[in-house]
Amino acid sequence: MTKIRLVGIGMLPQRDLTAGGLAALRASKVVLYSSFPHLRPWLGSLGLSRIEDICDHYADGGKDVDNYTAIVGAVVGAARRNGDVAYLVPGHPNLGVTATQRFLAMAATDDELDVEVVPGVSSIDTISMDLSLDLLERTCVIVDSNRLLLLRQQLDPRAGVLVYHASAVGTTTTDYREPWITNRIELLQRYLVDTFGEDHEYHAVVSQTVPGVRPRVSRGTLGKLSEAVRSIDYGTTLYVPPIVKRGVDENFLRLLDSGVAATRGARE
Numbered sequence: 001m002t003k004i005r006l007v008g009i010g011m012l013p014q015r016d017l018t019a020g021g022l023a024a025l026r027a028s029k030v031v032l033y034s035s036f037p038h039l040r041p042w043l044g045s046l047g048l049s050r051i052e053d054i055c056d057h058y059a060d061g062g063k064d065v066d067n068y069t070a071i072v073g074a075v076v077g078a079a080r081r082n083g084d085v086a087y088l089v090p091g092h093p094n095l096g097v098t099a100t101q102r103f104l105a106m107a108a109t110d111d112e113l114d115v116e117v118v119p120g121v122s123s124i125d126t127i128s129m130d131l132s133l134d135l136l137e138r139t140c141v142i143v144d145s146n147r148l149l150l151l152r153q154q155l156d157p158r159a160g161v162l163v164y165h166a167s168a169v170g171t172t173t174t175d176y177r178e179p180w181i182t183n184r185i186e187l188l189q190r191y192l193v194d195t196f197g198e199d200h201e202y203h204a205v206v207s208q209t210v211p212g213v214r215p216r217v218s219r220g221t222l223g224k225l226s227e228a229v230r231s232i233d234y235g236t237t238l239y240v241p242p243i244v245k246r247g248v249d250e251n252f253l254r255l256l257d258s259g260v261a262a263t264r265g266a267r268e
């Protein structure tokens with residue numbers, strides 16, 4: 001049996017790596033990473049057997065799909081050679097990571113391949129921290145910018161929106177150094193303005209990923225989003241707060257006021 005552990009290392013791994021994540025790394029014969037060269041010294045301090053840098057498989061300017069294919073191929077190859085490997089994933093492996101879906105799909109059709117997802121602290125966690133926001137308090141939906149536009153998904157202005165991959169609108173290439181060159185953010189701007197209006201605010205959030213570098217939150221209005229394209233980098237998520245509207249379901253409000261919902265369990 002060949003085993004691959006997809007280990008979520010959180011946003012700031014030195015702070016976020018979980019006990020489960022550390023145990024998974026220590027249990028693996030080889031630990032591979034494709035996008036964190038700066039983490040090498042810290043990884044070295046964790047007492048891991050072997051660490052392998054496969055960052056050359058993640059080409060800036062390359063097609064997204066080619067990059068995923070190269071990375072998945074390198075990890076599966078290492079797993080077949082060594083029997084047991086871990087692959088580092090930023091944040092949580094199940095949030096916006098195409099490679100995770102590929103690994104899981106392979107395991108579903110290969111009895112000899114076992115893929116384990118080890119959860120990590122995601123950008124949803126750190127963004128809510130950076131904005132001092134409880135996302136349930138005023139409701140929030142999470143969207144991928146390209147799927148939003150492709151599927152013309154209906155937004156409700158009474159719910160907030162977290163827009164992922166805002167640095168790669170309308171492009172299928174990986175441009176992590178200068179994403180603004182290919183980013184068609186004006187298309188996203190138009191779509192959000194249709195729902196929220198051009199004077200409505202957005203918050204562009206970059207959570208902390210490196211010790212000593214503070215999180216960055218910049219604000220603007222949706223009508224001018226495209227003017228800020230250069231500040232929207234690979235690690236930026238947009239938060240659009242909900243439009244607060246008066247008007248509630250009066251019957252449901254009476255139910256809450258009467259305390260019936262709270263006492264029902266005691267009566268049954």
Ligand SMILES: C[S@@+](CC[C@H](N)C(=O)[O-])C[C@H]1O[C@@H](n2cnc3c(N)ncnc32)[C@H](O)[C@@H]1O
Pocket residue numbers: 011089090091092093094095096097121122123124127163164165166167205206207208209234235236237238
């Ligand atoms: C490929 S997804 C990876 C998400 C990651 N698995 C997670 O759990 O947060 C990349 C997207 O995550 C968001 N992201 C990544 N790093 C971030 C950061 N430091 N702060 C805020 N959002 C970030 C951005 O929307 C970016 O386009």
